Amino acid sequence: MAKRKVLMTGASGYIASLMLPTLRDRFDMVLADVSDTDRDGNKIEGIQIANFIDTDRSKYAHLFEGVDAVIHLAFKPHVTRGEVSEKAPIDRFDNEHENVQMANNIYRSAYDAGVRRLAIASSNHAADWYEHSLIHDRKMDMVRPTDFPISDNFYGWAKAAYELLAYPYACGIFGRKLETVMLRIGFTRPIVASDYTSANSMSEETAGGLAEFKRNLGARISPRDITQLFTKAVEAPNIENEHGVPFVVAYGCSDNTRRFWSLETARKYLDYQPEDDTEITYAKEIAELITGPEANVRGGKVGI
Template sequence: MTRRVLVTGAAGYIAALILPALRERYDLTLVDVRDTDRDGRPVPGVEVLDLLDDPQGRFDELCRGIDTIVHAGFRRPSAGPSYAAERINVDMAARVFQAAADSDVRRVVCTSTNQASKWYERPWKAKQIDRVDPFDYPRPDTFYGWAKVAYESLGFLYATGAQTRPVPNVQIRIVAPRPIRAADFADRPLADYLRDIAGWVSPRDLQQLYVRCIEAESIDDPFGVGFQIFYAVSDNARTFWSISNARRVVGYAPQDDSEVTYAGEIAEMLARG
């Protein structure tokens, strides 16, 4: 039987990268606060719905019979970064987890970010550490990263089943899901460029990770809690974010390597020093 998957933030950037694979495999329900992408193009199948302004409980209705919720919804702050602006995104994640708990949703796959541990990039650039692991203590240095940590923690609470029925969930920390163009770093330190090269994830690898997180038989941690944090990066020769647990738990097998895809530009950047 075809899985039924609900995607929040379905008109957003990350959804645009993964929807081609999801459309091929699943019966999709798509929701967002708009039905066009950032360039104003219609996104087929999107129902306009505000998770935080839903007095009739439409989102709860849509969750009935859903196998997996892919939560990619995100409200970009209209002003400068602040606790209040990002709190909205924590509230939205809480809405998703509670709706999943109140229905028969089997799993939630959340779109998180490396910003949850972005502070570690400082000692990495200073050559004080070589790798950051999903099990390292989260250390955000932006309100955006803090919000992601907050709903990762909330996800663990729901996964334990201590307050509701258990809601197994995966937090996918995406690093650099975009083309890495050397020209964009012409006036920036080489370390900034190498950071993105190390964190690049290709569309097909990102699609694969989401699919494997949806379809894996189990996402239990060593203590039997259905909760995982995975970094979303390709099989890059220059590594910093560990994907060993994603390989082990859900069989993630990325096919692309930034060192190959951007070989010419990398050589030019390194020669520039």
């Protein structure tokens, strides 16, 4: 049986690096990004240079030819990693507007080329208002994919916009249904205990200290689970809902004891069966920081 041909955008990025060793064997991969090197300057084999923000889609239309599915990971960050943003959050709209434009360029190019399926890297931030305002204050226990997508920042707004923008392509109003899976990816980095306790090592992702440590225990998705999730998003035989629309929004995290996002749609439509749980993977770190005899940290999913 011939391998599915899959186009991956953002192929020189971090999330791509977690999945490519497996996906290269499973699919006939077409790789594209604005750079053919990763953040450390290492060259990534097989990447074709393409800027998907460019509204002249003829420049990259050839990449979609004969493709069965697109894994869209590319996005334009508002700062280069390691830099400090000089723009206040309220001034970041223009950057995120470009990311929405890029998403539409992907959808339209895929539609025009006859691509069957999209697997899009949305983000948990598409509905992060619930997390920031309710989950951490213990006013809500679980955010579900069916909860109205609301965010308190433009990054999350853009991800929610990606999702809504794809629905007209999926529902068939333009002539055919472009099958779409929106994956609200969680925390993808390894969890290093000292990053949450040492002022010298804290980053934007760990600056919340022990509260952030607990949050990331719930939010993390392991490399093998994210690889499984995207693989099944490409391969799931039928993702139509009860109305006949092939459109799925699913959270992407491991089956963590402390998770606060529901995996119901990932299980139902994609048969996602996560294998990892941070409570086991990071048992030593948990004992050291928040459950040991000297710890004075409130139990549960989030908060301290």
